[in-house]
Amino acid sequence: MFRRRGFFAALTIVAAGASLGLTSSAEAAPHQAASAVPVGTIAVSTSGHACLTRSSAPTANVECGASLVQKWLRSRGQASVVRHTVLVPAGTVGGWPSSTTGGVCGFSGLAVRPTGMHHCDGITFVDPISDRDLIRTRLAAFTMLAHESAHGVQERRGKDPVAAYLVRDRSAMLPMEQQADCWAGAALNWAIRQNHFDAGQLPAARAFFRSIGHPGSGHGSGAAREAQLLQGYAGGAKACGLA
Numbered sequence: 001m002f003r004r005r006g007f008f009a010a011l012t013i014v015a016a017g018a019s020l021g022l023t024s025s026a027e028a029a030p031h032q033a034a035s036a037v038p039v040g041t042i043a044v045s046t047s048g049h050a051c052l053t054r055s056s057a058p059t060a061n062v063e064c065g066a067s068l069v070q071k072w073l074r075s076r077g078q079a080s081v082v083r084h085t086v087l088v089p090a091g092t093v094g095g096w097p098s099s100t101t102g103g104v105c106g107f108s109g110l111a112v113r114p115t116g117m118h119h120c121d122g123i124t125f126v127d128p129i130s131d132r133d134l135i136r137t138r139l140a141a142f143t144m145l146a147h148e149s150a151h152g153v154q155e156r157r158g159k160d161p162v163a164a165y166l167v168r169d170r171s172a173m174l175p176m177e178q179q180a181d182c183w184a185g186a187a188l189n190w191a192i193r194q195n196h197f198d199a200g201q202l203p204a205a206r207a208f209f210r211s212i213g214h215p216g217s218g219h220g221s222g223a224a225r226e227a228q229l230l231q232g233y234a235g236g237a238k239a240c241g242l243a
């Protein structure tokens with residue numbers, strides 16, 4: 001899920017910074033090790049401790065959500081899809097050639113051009129400021145982080161969701177975004193069966209997906225996003241074409 005107007009401009013800034021060596025993040029970017037947390041970002045713990053607290057602080061929601069997504073991926077034998085979930089502090093930028101797709105991966109916490117929550121090259125990025133509505137509850141954070149993990153699965157399968165976004169190819173974006181919403185539904189079903197969430201929270205998840213859709217966008221309308229969530233919830237990863 002990108003901030004639609006901001007991402008291209010932000011990556012342009014990232015690319016410019018990298019070529020000029022303007023920031024420490026950008027300087028380090030060409031040498032970004034595949035297993036490292038991107039310079040300038042903060043690793044999110046996936047220990048699961050945050051799930052044991054009653055805290056509904058946004059960062060606790062991200063920590064709990066990220067740990068549950070790791071459990072979900074591990075249960076599927078796909079734990080390596082998300083190597084890190086990281087927070088993007090205000091004012092930081094970075095970018096590098098993706099080791100997964102051969103395209104680019106990057107992030108921006110610039111207030112004017114935040115990239116927002118997205119996934120590339122094994123890393124899920126969360127901007128606590130621009131993503132605040134997406135991480136307000138544990139349920140929202142989990143389903144959004146699960147959605148992002150689908151983009152990691154897609155990258156492993158030769159797709160490049162970021163590239164589709166960068167060239168504004170909505171017809172290429174939409175099936176990948178819908179597949180990611182479906183995958184989030186499959187993950188939610190798993191999480192409910194594992195007692196991480198109450199089954200009574202399905203309506204809240206549906207309402208949340210309805211609220212974040214935009215007709216004509218690369219992510220689809222609210223109704224379409226809800227429908228995809230339900231498809232994955234009912235049919236699992238297989239129903240998303242990601243078995």
Ligand SMILES: [Zn+2]
Nearest residue numbers: 001147177180
């Ligand atoms: Zn997405």
